[in-house]
Amino acid sequence: MATASKSTHKKAQQLGLAIPKGTLLAIGGKESKSQEERPDSQEENTKFISEQILKRFVKELYGKDPLVLVVPAASSEPEPVAKEYVKLFKELGIKRVEVVDIRTRDDAKDPEKIKQVDAAAGIMLTGGDQLRLTSILGGSPFLERLKERYLNEKLVVAGTSAGASAMSTNMIYRGEAQGGMLKDEMSSTAGLDLLKNVAIDTHFIDRGRIIRMAQAVAQNPGCIGIGLEEDTAILVKNGIEVEVVGSGLVTILDGMDISSTNIYEIESGDPFTIYDLKMHLLGDGKTYIIPAFNKEANAGAKSAA
């Protein structure tokens, strides 16, 4: 895996970007928001995360007999989702798997649940609705402890679908499939900000989401767009070092060199224009360094790829 140089890390610190000791795994997923939308999909959902990706999660766990937490807070039906993940992790040899059942903001203050975070080696945020996740976890003691441990210890935090989208700084939560080409035909808000200077989107190819991501990137090119195809994940170390894991492609939209856009001049509902958006398409094993304002890091990524 390509690593950022010491000067890159130093620069990140000068820009106030703490270098986390933990690892992130953001997975493109294949979970639907409701049973109505995709009947009978609940079971295949979780199974769709291939063994390759789940095995990588397990491999990254630190310590002997690691505890894995399943957090189905994004789901409107957390019980079957959680049950399936517990089964999958057990099959992969994890002996200690616990479910953290958070359905309200009060649940996210519960000291018992925070103790679970203290003891965990890995955490899996399941799919569902990313807006549910930020509404319930945003600013909560549960999230605070999770972030603190991710920054200062070797905690592995994985998220699939909504769980992956919510990890980034800017979180896209609405937009028509195969749409998003009109101004504001896409909605975003602040994500949980585990992965800085990034906007993650999932189910990227299947739901034709590249245009809505382009809109998000044009609004603020300080956030790189990372689109995850289903059965495809990114593993992130040191907050900026990205490695692709899985059968599909990862799409990266870099807006730093946009020469012109009318996104701020047009009316809501009008089609927008962007010149000179940069795109990378990366397959399994390929690496990338999130620029985070850093031209050096960009150059590093290119030479390493």
Add this chain to the structure above:
Amino acid sequence: MATASKSTHKKAQQLGLAIPKGTLLAIGGKESKSQEERPDSQEENTKFISEQILKRFVKELYGKDPLVLVVPAASSEPEPVAKEYVKLFKELGIKRVEVVDIRTRDDAKDPEKIKQVDAAAGIMLTGGDQLRLTSILGGSPFLERLKERYLNEKLVVAGTSAGASAMSTNMIYRGEAQGGMLKDEMSSTAGLDLLKNVAIDTHFIDRGRIIRMAQAVAQNPGCIGIGLEEDTAILVKNGIEVEVVGSGLVTILDGMDISSTNIYEIESGDPFTIYDLKMHLLGDGKTYIIPAFNKEANAGAKSAA
């Protein structure tokens, strides 16, 4: 001015929140997006920032014979706006005032403009359109240097109207006046993130924006909503210590204790419900500490207020 305790600062560091050495001044403003909207308002706009607020900006500047930069990048008509600010600062005794004319992303890479940032003691981001500001400055070398100096030196960064909105983590950029009560009848994206864990809104009372801010806060209570009335500003030190300056009120919406919301369950266009949003209304001289996930800091703010 109330200051956060040492333990608060330590906690912030554990959460990866760098403590900036610089100062922010976010002003509620009275600038309109276009001349069409409010004819003849361009001149009164800048004058509307009262002497009290501008004098405070000048007072906070560090060093002898400080250089002030006027950055009218948010405005579609930067020249008259810049001219007016130059005049105002000269009247307040500032001898060195320069305009940084950034109209494109290429301008935001210009080494000459970055040198201006290096030499500045204070920077004023004028009003206009906040989406223009993030589209043009987001991820640019100009913004990188500005942030680096704000974090590591005693730089004062002020913004009015759009310039204030763009400072925060989550940036609201669209919403009907006196509206915003329907899901997605409000749009936000990633701001320039100088002020962390906050969503700033301006012209707060005049344009009836409290409902759209409540929606933003419910989406992610990790960002505190700060609504600035016209002729009212917040001065922020150490990234979290807030002091109110000006003739109007500052509205703070704290969503950390929201007990229930349906924002993630309803359809786009439906009215939303939120229980237990906390509101503070603060007048001139009052202080507040941005919680940033920190219960200790909250307690500190209460005892200091």
